[in-house]
Amino acid sequence: MLSAEVKSKYELVIGLEVHAQLLTKSKMYTSDSTEFGNLPNTHISVITLGHPGTLPKVNRKAVEFAIKMGLACDSTITRRNIFARKNYFYPDLPKGYQITQDKNPICVGGNVPITLSDGTKREVALTRIHMEEDAGKSMHLAGEVDTLVDFNRAGVPLIEIVSEPDMRSSEEAYVFLSEVKKLVKYLDICDGNMEEGSLRCDANVSARLWGAEEYGKKVEVKNMNSFRNVARAIEHEFERQILLIESGEEIISETRTFDAATGLTASMRTKEDLNDYRYFPEPDLSPVIVSEEWLSSIQGAMPSLPRELHHKFVNEYGLPEYDAGVLTDSKEIALYFEELCTLTRNYKAASNLMMGPVKSYLNELTLHISDFPIGPKRLAELIQLIDDGKVNFSVATQKVYPEMLIHAEKTPLAIAQELNLIQDSDEGSLIPIVESVLAENVVKVAEYKSGKKGLMAMFMGQVMKKSQGKADPKVATKILMELLDN
């Protein structure tokens, strides 16, 4: 076993390669549908199948999606895009090569900002983002001697987001991935579903002694199907490498596969039988030129990004970092909240409502904010009701809000009135109530007057009870004090 002491001598170095399947309607180089879940081999034209005489054609939407991701990550956008062929044989690769980008990826550099659980903020540097096509799926069916291939996925557009070896803990990797997922979903370019494979991640992991200048030999780990498994695989790989180094063995640059059941990694192939992909410029595609106009039209259509909204929520709305983090976690929640904040100035109350009752309602019913029955306008009216002192926060959330969920058409004020929940802040009507409470508790009043000030709460409770909860606590307290202290 690896002792904490030994482990602490080593620094973990991680680079991630994230493949995101783009949400275009058609494939990267053909007009075949990208729809998921259809019968095998139903979205396969002669182009997808690589029939002789066919030629690819670039899907401009996919290029736009890649550019959007680049803009979101502050990458430099390559203006003259040349595609490249990556040559290898595999039954699910119809042409015997994948059309990808090699020397000039569409996005160069850039970064993804992350915030760790201890509040540390940093930016993870990106190497590149490039466009490519997915392969088909080999299927080993029970009872079948032959391996079957489904080419529906072949040619589906992907972007590959490659980070620098810039992460130092599995938590950083986890948060980086979460941020990437958040970004692609904000941009609406990928559904970010790692379990279904629309987001895939390979990790390059190495270990070195603290202070060492050279990186250790890196090992590529594949086949993690969740963020948690990426973190587990990295942790395991780090420890495996340290144990090897400590026992004087050499780390082999290799590809290893992660087994979620055991939490271990196992060797897939070593560098000796590494493929020589023989990249060269794709002669069947003319270069895709990103003009100034095209780029600015994409720039103009960029949605608000999590980091921008987070900044706005903290600096403009004065919300705590924590609130801003929760509210920007999902694009739709953030946009709902942003709209809500154009209708009320009580941002903290708005945030509390969103993070409390709204989120718990959605979570309980596993609903999406788009299915939320109450629009921002009504929710703003509810806040107004609290601000006006007509109901207090707990009455608002526990009595009015549940009714609003059922009767979305009614205003919160109408609901509060119907349920007789409007607070009474009229001294004229409250004085008789307070007087009668005091009259019914002569003994307690005497005790209060002799110094038992704690009885105030009891009197208050009685007042609330008598007023059926509608007494404005502030006004009632004031009257009580006046009458008792006389």
Added chain:
Amino acid sequence: MEKFISFDEIKKSLENRETDCSAIVKYYLQNIQTKAHLNAFVEVYEQSALAQAELINEKIASGKAGRLAGMVIGIKDVLCYDAHEANASSKILQGFESQFTGTAVQRLIDEDAIVIGRLNCDEFGMGSSNENSVHGRVLNAADETRVPGGSSGGSAVAVQANLCTVSLGTDTGGSVRQPAAFTGIVGIKPTYSRVSRWGLIAYASSFDTIGVFSKTVKDNALVMEIMAGHDNFDSTASRKPVPKYSELLHFDKRVKIAYIKETIESPALQPEIKANTLAVLEKLKNEGHQVEEVDFPLLKYTLPTYYILTTAEASSNLSRFDGVKYGYRTPNAHNLESMYKLTRSEGFGEEVKRRIMLGTFVLSASYYDAYFTKAQKVRRMIKESTEDLLNKFDYIIMPTTPSTAFKFGEHSNDPVAMYLEDLFTVQASVSGVPALSIPNGKDKLGLPIGLQIITNSFKEAELYAFANYLSAFNSN
């Protein structure tokens, strides 16, 4: 039955009601049968051609016929034609039927050309003698002991022997021009990207072009103007407008012509070819054209550049033929790897395998920069030098081939000698400029000699006009 040489004659006969499309198709079918031993056709579409002829007769009668009504064409076995086999003369595509029609062929059909069959060629367009074909070799009708040239040998012989009016070939490094020269007909390689490659089974994508064989320059120009132009299926196809070449054949200017010293003084050049080429240059001078000898020291690098880059692209283009999806699959495999290896070993011919290996080698990590990268740089130099030359001169003239048609088997044991056949044709291929071969007399054995005319990119109209002019005074 009358003998048709040109499409003009056919059109005249149709106009005069001396014949109809059915009779024309039957005329060619008869010739194909008589000359079956030439082995030009791989498959003859007798029934569909006759049926199509009937339809076009109707169209002619109702005045709705297209511009190529009455034209009967053959297509090289690397061009896709919906619901017809396309084998690229390779065992690996045995039984493969294309599911679409390529753009060039479709545009001719749309103008009522009748496709009479597909034509033999070297496997995947790789060869200069049409000896590398799963369908067997093609005989040169001028001397049946000799090769017709390649790779579009079947296409050349089909026109040479009157088996169709015009034919389509493909030219990657000379595969239209060299067989046109060997068979004494007109053959063009257009500017790269002028004709869509959609439906052309790729050999080397950045060199491949679809060209035309014909008896006359005018027929050639007409077919080219119909095939050429932008195509949504090929992003590399040029968007430049296509002039009506066949209506721009008039030529009456004095022009500047260069001939490259390194070609005319090449030791490999057959003496009669040299003499006939010089004779044309002399005539041109006498006609008042400016004719100048120029140096082109890069000529010796054109062949190596060509073979490095085309084999690199071919090694990748031919990866799709793996036995997984279509075509030939070995019956002898016991696992995936042996399926790949045996399918490809059994399915490809020797020359194709040689080129796949060469191409794989020049793209391999350890040799990439020494070969592929360097060849790309040299290609750019050759292209720029050729264009510079063509900015100073209207045309470059040179022999199409160093020798006339050679005997079967003559170069079979020496691939490099075979590659030298392309010595004069690869310059235009490497540079992407258009080039055309016209007949230029015969050698002492009576074998046809070709003359090659090269001009700058997208100047096909000027190329055809000059070729038409030269053809006229050459036959005087």
